[in-house]
Structure formats: structure tokens, C-alpha cells
Amino acid sequence: xxxxxxxxxxxxxxxxxxxxxxxxxxxxxxxxxxxxxxxxxxxxxxxxxxxxxxxxxxxxxxxxxxxxxxxxxxxxxxxxxxxxxxxxxxxxxxxxxxxxxxxxxxxxxxxxxxxxxxxxxxxxxxxxxxxxxxxxxxxxxxxxxxxxxxxxxxxxxxxxxxxxxxxxxxxxxxxxxxxxxxxxxxxxxxxxxxxxxxxxxxxxxxxxxxxxxxxxxxxxxxxxxxxxxxxxxxxxxxxxxxxxxxxxxxxxxxxxxxxxxxxxxxxxxx
Amino acid sequence: xxxxxxxxxxxxxxxxxxxxxxxxxxxxxxxxxxxxxxxxxxxxxxxxxxxxxxxxxxxxxxxxxxxxxxxxxxxxxxxxxxxxxxxxxxxxxxxxxxxxxxxxxxxxxxxxxxxxxxxxxxxxxxxxxxxxxxxxxxxxxxxxxxxxxxxxxxxxxxxxxxxxxxxxxxxxxxxxxxxxxxxxxxxxxxxxxxxxxxxxxxxxxxxxxxxxxxxxxxxxxxxxxxxxxxxxxxxxxxxxxxxxxxxxxxxxxxxxxxxxxxxxxxxxxxxxx
Numbered sequence: 001x002x003x004x005x006x007x008x009x010x011x012x013x014x015x016x017x018x019x020x021x022x023x024x025x026x027x028x029x030x031x032x033x034x035x036x037x038x039x040x041x042x043x044x045x046x047x048x049x050x051x052x053x054x055x056x057x058x059x060x061x062x063x064x065x066x067x068x069x070x071x072x073x074x075x076x077x078x079x080x081x082x083x084x085x086x087x088x089x090x091x092x093x094x095x096x097x098x099x100x101x102x103x104x105x106x107x108x109x110x111x112x113x114x115x116x117x118x119x120x121x122x123x124x125x126x127x128x129x130x131x132x133x134x135x136x137x138x139x140x141x142x143x144x145x146x147x148x149x150x151x152x153x154x155x156x157x158x159x160x161x162x163x164x165x166x167x168x169x170x171x172x173x174x175x176x177x178x179x180x181x182x183x184x185x186x187x188x189x190x191x192x193x194x195x196x197x198x199x200x201x202x203x204x205x206x207x208x209x210x211x212x213x214x215x216x217x218x219x220x221x222x223x224x225x226x227x228x229x230x231x232x233x234x235x236x237x238x239x240x241x242x243x244x245x246x247x248x249x250x251x252x253x254x255x256x257x258x259x260x261x262x263x264x265x266x267x268x269x270x
Numbered sequence: 271x272x273x274x275x276x277x278x279x280x281x282x283x284x285x286x287x288x289x290x291x292x293x294x295x296x297x298x299x300x301x302x303x304x305x306x307x308x309x310x311x312x313x314x315x316x317x318x319x320x321x322x323x324x325x326x327x328x329x330x331x332x333x334x335x336x337x338x339x340x341x342x343x344x345x346x347x348x349x350x351x352x353x354x355x356x357x358x359x360x361x362x363x364x365x366x367x368x369x370x371x372x373x374x375x376x377x378x379x380x381x382x383x384x385x386x387x388x389x390x391x392x393x394x395x396x397x398x399x400x401x402x403x404x405x406x407x408x409x410x411x412x413x414x415x416x417x418x419x420x421x422x423x424x425x426x427x428x429x430x431x432x433x434x435x436x437x438x439x440x441x442x443x444x445x446x447x448x449x450x451x452x453x454x455x456x457x458x459x460x461x462x463x464x465x466x467x468x469x470x471x472x473x474x475x476x477x478x479x480x481x482x483x484x485x486x487x488x489x490x491x492x493x494x495x496x497x498x499x500x501x502x503x504x505x506x507x508x509x510x511x512x513x514x515x516x517x518x519x520x521x522x523x524x525x526x527x528x529x530x531x532x533x534x535x536x537x538x539x540x541x542x543x
Contacts, residue, residue: 161366164338167356169386179382183373266372267417 048234056234057241066223066242073219074246076132077204080139084196088144092151093177105152109145117142117203121210135207142203143196150195154188155181187263194255198247205243284311285438285471286335290344293330293497304330305497307344310490312439317465317472319486321479321524327497328475332443335473336362348438358387361432365444367424370416370431376403377412380431387435402430405464422453426460433464440465440472446481458484462510479524483517484510491527501527 017025031050038049048056060066091108094101117138124134158181166180182189208221218226220239227235263269293305305327312318320328333339335346337356346353348360361383363369370379380399384390390398403412406426416424425445432440445461446454462485465472476482482489486505493500503524509516 159366159368161364161369162371164333164336164356164362164364165369165371167338168336168358168360168362169383170356170358171386179386180371183371186373262373266415268372 045231045233048237052234053237053241056232057238060223060235060238066238069218069220069223069239070242070246073204073208073221076135076219077139077200079132080136080204081143081197081200083136084140084143084147084200085193087140088147088151088192088196091144091148092155093174095152096155096177096181097173102152105148109149109152112141113145113149115141117199118206118210121207135204138203138207139200142199146199147189147192147196150188150192151185154185154192157188158184184268187268190255190259190263194251197250197255201243201247201250284313285349286312286473287347288331288335288344289347291331291334291341291346292343293327293334293339294342295330295339303496305334308492308497308499309344310499312471312473314471315469317470317474317485317487319482319489320473320475320492321482321486321489322477322492322497322500323494323528324477326492326494328477328492329443331492331497332362332441332473332475335439336360336441358383358435359438360441361387361435361437362441362443363425363428363432363445365447367421367448369428370424372416375413375415376408376419376427379416379427380434383431383435398434399430402434403427405433406430406460422449422457425449425457429461429464433468433470438471440470440474442472442474444475444477447477454481461485479521479528480512480517483520483524484512489524491524 035050038044038047038052041047044052057066091101091105095105096102120138120141121134124137128134128137162180162184166176171179204219205221205224208219209225220243224236224239224243227233227239259269288311289309291305291308292303294301294303296302308331310318320331322328330339334341335353337353337360353360371382374382377396377399380402381392381395384395384398385392388395400409400412403409406429408423408426408430411419411423416427419427429445432442446457449457458481464470465485474482474485476485483505489503489505490499491501491503492498501524503520505520506516508514509520511517
């Protein structure tokens with residue numbers, strides 16, 4: 001009863017900001033700096049001011065164009081992300097239970113992880129044509145390998161005593177993976193999911209800019225691309241801002257919450 | 271070294287019979303013989319302490335009984351059936367604190383074991399789990415997550431989990447080795463109390479002589495390189511109490527025995543392996 005029962009925290013100093021407040025203040029300063037520099041530059045074709053960008057963001061949101069584009073992107077993204085997770089789960093479970101599976105995983109990840117998803121786009125176009133099929137394909141590729149790598153590293157780091165305790169209870173096969181390895185490796189799996197999300201999001205926007213051109217329901221990348229072609233620079237920046245905002249929301253709301261109710265609560269955070 | 275044949279004295283009802291077991295494992299330097307030709311039995315209600323210095327193969331032997339290691343020769347039988355793999359009829363308690371599932375509460379850990387190993391329904395498992403958690407003095411911490419507990423409390427949970435499943439035999443791998451001296455003594459007394467109360471059969475690995483004398487009803491002293499049984503001691507009831515004359519005498523006897531063994535050229539023996 002001596003160690004680890006108490007977590008003492010230093011008493012908060014007056015005038016100390018929480019991490020969230022600090023970040024918000026930094027954001028305000030960044031926006032102000034942007035505004036000032038853009039006004040000084042005075043060329044809204046090259047760099048619109050922050051207020052112009054914000055206005056463009058609000059206008060295109062209210063007109064319904066931006067939400068529609070965002071939704072088109074997210075729909076493709078979720079499909080690819082979900083399939084990628086499913087395949088990664090399958091491969092890593094196989095690798096956890098079987099030596100051949102482990103060799104397969106390590107070979108595949110070392111082959112495909114360094115391959116940029118965008119480089120697969122020509123092949124995807126050939127196989128799936130122009131449309132969401134190709135996008136989903138490259139997203140799966142960008143999610144699958146980093147996620148599989150993190151999951152596998154997480155499985156390998158599960159303490160020996162915990163593994164033996166699981167086996168001792170007679171767990172084996174899928175039950176062992178599901179009841180012992182997966183929850184024990186959750187910190188790594190979560191960071192893999194975060195990494196996979198970031199890769200998928202980047203890949204999607206880039207892929208849409210490369211070939212979303214003739215897709216009827218283009219996504220956010222297509223929105224940025226067309227607005228650049230029309231020299232609507234404020235809209236381009238609004239699109240970029242939307243990309244950043246969505247990434248921020250997913251990171252701070254979804255992943256942070258997921259981590260708080262699981263690994264932080266269980267004291268597993270690495 | 272002339273050893274008495276323990277297997278001859280084996281009662282027919284021995285839950286655990288280890289006969290002629292040799293354990294080997296491969297390393298980069300080649301095959302290492304951890305345990306060589308070891309035989310013993312454990313009768314029902316007996317607590318056998320495997321005592322020896324580190325590297326004598328006592329933990330390896332325990333893991334083989336647990337089903338985590340296949341003997342190179344010989345066999346291990348539990349209630350007549352050959353041990354082929356890990357199973358909840360031989361619940362283990364490890365030295366490491368991270369043997370508990372960190373994502374389950376204290377109660378959740380015990381309940382999970384009960385549902386998995388004894389196939390209890392959720393409600394029944396909860397009742398049995400609460401009972402055992404109370405018996406190890408953690409009733410107030412039933413809903414706490416393991417990371418908020420001290421090392422001693424975590425070991426209590428592991429012990430409660432092992433007892434709750436009611437295995438044919440309890441396998442304990444130096445469960446108190448990572449605790450401070452005061453907690454260790456307290457835990458030894460508590461474990462002894464639980465064992466006597468339930469009449470549990472146990473195989474207990476330790477490198478502390480006093481622990482072996484206090485907890486065990488019988489002690490097998492092992493010598494290293496490779497692990498063999500060097501001596502056997504029955505612990506009389508009177509010798510179990512700390513501070514009693516018999517306790518001291520037995521402890522001194524074992525101590526001298528281990529040191530006497532160390533005088534024999536073990537290193538030469540190792541060179542022959």
C-alpha cells in the first residue's frame with residue numbers, strides 16, 4: 001500500500017493557463033499575424049487576409065457547397081478507413097498466432113509501408129477507373145500498413161506475465177487475441193489509428209486534387225483544386241482551413257476522448 | 271548424488287506427478303539443460319516449496335507444470351492425465367505485477383477468470399469474486415483499476431483470482447519476490463491462512479529459505495546447472511511458526527545444506543553439460 005496509490009499534483013499557480021487555453025491564445029496570435037501580414041502584402045490573389053478566408057469559409061458553408069464537398073470526402077475516407085482497419089486486424093491477428101503470419105506481415109509492411117499511396121494512383125485508376133473506388137483503394141493502402149505495424153508492435157510488447165495469465169485461463173486463438181492481446185496493445189493500436197487517420201486524410205485530399213477533376217461529386221480536394229483554377233484564392237484557403245479544422249476535431253474530440261475513456265483510465269498510456 | 275526415490279512414496283491420489291522430467295531450451299549459444307531428471311509428487315492438500323538459488327531451473331520447472339513448456343523427457347501428470355498445455359486447473363500466480371488485466375477492475379479481473387475458467391454466469395461470478403476479494407482484504411478496492419494499487423495489493427488480487435477458480439493445484443512463481451520485506455511477511459501469513467482454510471494443494475517456487483519453511487509443508491531443495499533435486503525436507507507443524515526453535519533449526523539446516531552444495535564443484539559440472 002506504499003507505492004502508486006497516490007498521484008500528487010502541484011497546486012495550481014494563479015494566472016496559469018490550462019493547455020487548452022494556451023493553445024487558443026497561440027491560435028489567436030497566429031491569426032492576428034496572418035491578418036497583419038496579408039494586409040501589409042495587399043495582394044489577396046496570393047494571400048487573402050484571415051478575415052477574407054473566414055468570410056469565404058462561412059459563405060461556402062452557408063451556401064452548402066463546402067459541407068457537401070466535406071461529406072463527399074469523409075464518405076470515401078470512412079469507407080477506406082474501415083476496410084483498412086478490418087484488413088489490418090486480420091493480418092495482425094494472424095501474425096500474433098502464427099509464425100508464418102508474422103513473417104507475412106513483416107514482409108508486406110516492409111515492402112508496402114514505404115510506398116507512397118499516391119504512387120499507386122495510376123494503378124488504381126487502371127483497375128477501378130475514375131471515381132470513389134480508386135480513392136478507397138489508395139486510402140486502404142495508406143491506412144493498412146502503418147496501422148498493422150503499430151498493432152503488431154503493440155502485440156509484441158504485451159508483458160510475458162499477462163500473456164501467460166491469459167493462456168493460463170485456457171484462452172487461445174481468436175479469444176486470446178480479442179480478450180488479452182488487443183486490449184493490452186490498445187495504446188499502440190490507438191496511436192496506429194491516429195497515424196492511419198492522418199495518412200488517409202492527407203492521401204485523400206492529394207488524390208482528389210490529382211484526379212478528382214472528372215468525378216461528378218468531387219470532395220474537399222476537388223473544391224480546393226477548382227477554386228485555385230478560378231483564382232478564388234480565399235476559397236482555396238477556406239478549403240485548406242476546413243481540412244485543418246476537420247483534422248483538429250478528429251484528433252482533439254474523437255481520439256482524445258477514446259484515449260481518455262480507455263488507456264488513460266486504465267493507466268496504460270505509454 | 272544419491273537421491274531417495276520420492277516417486278516410490280507417491281500416494282495413488284497424488285494430484286501432481288512429475289516423473290523423470292528433463293527440460294531443455296534453445297539459446298543462441300546452443301541447447302541449455304535447465305532441469306535434469308526431476309521426479310516428485312504432490313499429494314492432495316500438500317504445499318510443496320521448490321527452493322533454490324536463481325538459475326536452478328525451479329521457475330522453468332513450474333512453467334512446465336503450468337503447461338508452458340514441453341519436457342524433453344519424462345512426463346507430468348495431473349490427476350492421472352498428462353499435462354499438454356496451459357489450463358485453469360493449474361492456476362498460476364506470477365512474480366510480476368503486470369499479470370493483472372489493466373483494463374479490468376479488481377473485481378473484473380477475478381470475474382473474468384471465473385467466467386472463463388469455471389464458466390460461471392456473470393451474476394454468480396460477481397458474487398464469488400466479491401467474496402474472494404473480501405478474503406484478501408481488498409473489499410474497498412473491488413472497483414479500482416490495477417494501476418491504482420500498490421504491488422502488494424496487485425499480488426493479493428492475483429492470489430484471489432487463482433484461489434477463486436478452485437484449481438486442482440496452485441502454482442506460485444515467487445509471488446512475493448518483488449515486495450518489500452514487511453509486505454512479504456504479511457502476505458506469507460495471509461497466503462498460509464488461505465491455504466489452510468481451503469486445504470489447497472500448491473507448488474510454490476521461492477529462493478527464500480524462511481518463506482519455504484513458513485509456507486510449505488514439504489520442501490525440495492534444488493541445485494543448479496542443471497537443476498536437480500538435492501534434498502527434501504518435511505516441515506513439521508511446529509516448525510511453521512516463525513521464531514520457534516524448530517523453525518530456526520530447519521532454516522539453519524537447509525542453509526548449511528545449500529552452502530555445503532555450493533562447495534561442490536558446480537562450475538565443473540556445468541562445463542560438462
